[in-house]
Amino acid sequence: MSGYRFDRLKILVVDDNVHMRKLVVTILQAFGVIQIFEAESGERAWAILREFNPDVVVLDWEMEGLSGLDVVKMIRTDPQTPNPFVPVIMLTGHTHIDRVRQARDAGINEFIAKPVSVKTMMSRLMSVIENPRPFVRTKSYFGPCRRRRGNPEYRGPERRAEKAAQAAE
Amino acid sequence: MSRQQPIELFMPPNMLKAKVGGTHAGLDMAAINRAESAMEALKGEFATWAQDDVRRLVTARDAFAADPDKTTRAGLLRAAHDMKGQAATFNYPLIARVAGSLSHLIHDLPEDAPLALGLVDAHVNAIHVIYRDKVMDLSNRTALALAQELEARVAETLGA
Structure with a gap:
């Protein structure tokens, strides 16, 4: 039992397919999420994002008009x-x-390949709560660090941290 | 010579954790069981999902056949790609496989290369038949052979 208060979260689910949207919403509701916003397009997602500022976004890739990648770059x-x-x-x-x-490279935090499974959805949600990635800003990219998240057992050189320190000097 | 690019690395405050609280004690099995039951119930409710998606694929195919341009080709790719994801989730693995083969064909074929309508139709018809016969497992030999044949034709087309 994790004791997470999922009922405090606002989650936006974006998918142009009504069945897939309903499936994701059903899973999230079963987890205890109450405030769920649905968008059937990237344009609608952007409007909801600006109005309600959700805590997590679950985003489909292929959509007519603004794609999932376009939306994440805008975010x-x-x-x-x-x-x-x-x-x-x-x-x-x-x-x-x-x-x-x-x-x-567009700036997503986690990736779920369909078919959707309940365990994967829970594990990705827990991952963004418990193991958030540091953010990186370079000339060409802003978003979560694209390297694999830190392994506490890792004893090798911290190359990115060293580069960041050099850049700061 | 190494590239020099300024990198700013920082950890934003974990507002999500502050909001939901709790402890990292593995997966919450009670929530998972609840969600799995809800998902099973939904699969029954979605008996018609495939029908909607097959219809959408046929509409996209007809639009492409009537006017084979960049837009209709992209519409066909989207319909096939969506079907691949949905079918696997809703227990039609062979439809997912055939739809995956069709989206592989459209996606990997160079934009200036013509997309053969005959091969598109072979995929759409196969999806029709698998749905009509409600083939929901991977042990149907005829359907499997059909999927393999289509994949081979796609590989041949892309390799040519």
Whole structure:
């Protein structure tokens, strides 16, 4: 028993397919989430984001108009974004490594490849709560650190931290 | 010569953790069981989901056949891609496989290469048949052979 108060969360679910949206909403409700916003397009998602400032976004990739990647880039870098750090969990049928990299490079926090499973959804949600990634700002990227999150057993050099220190000097 | 690029690395405050509280004590099995029961109930409720998606795929195919341009091709890719994700979630693994083969074909074919309608139709018809016969497992030999044949044709097309 984790004792998480999921009832305190506001989650935005974005998918152009009504069945998939309903499935994700049902899973989140069973976890105890009460405030769930639904968007059937990237445009609608952006409007809801600006109005309600959700705590987590579950986002489909392929949508007509603004795609999931467009939305996540807007979340991270648009001057009108309500929260550039909001965790984004991308839910997609794409499984090829190039696509995973593309999503990571747009600034997502977690990736779920369809088919959707309850355990994966819970594990990704717990991951954004318990193991948030540090953020990185470079000339060409702003978003969660794209390297694998820190392993407490790792004893090797902290190259990125060293680079950051050098850059700060 | 190494690239020099300023990097700013920082940890934003964990507002999410502050909001939900709790402790990291592994997966909450009670919540997982509740969600799995809800998902099972939903699968029954979604008996018609595949019908909607097959209809959407056929509409996208018809639009592409009538006017094979960049837009209709993208619409066909989206319909096939969505079906791949949905079918796997709602217990139609063979539809997911055939839809995956179709989206692989459309996605990986160079934009200036013509997309053969015959091969598109072979996929759409296969999806029709698998749905009509309600093939929900991977042991149906005919459906499996059909999926394998389509994948081979796609590999051949992309390799050519």
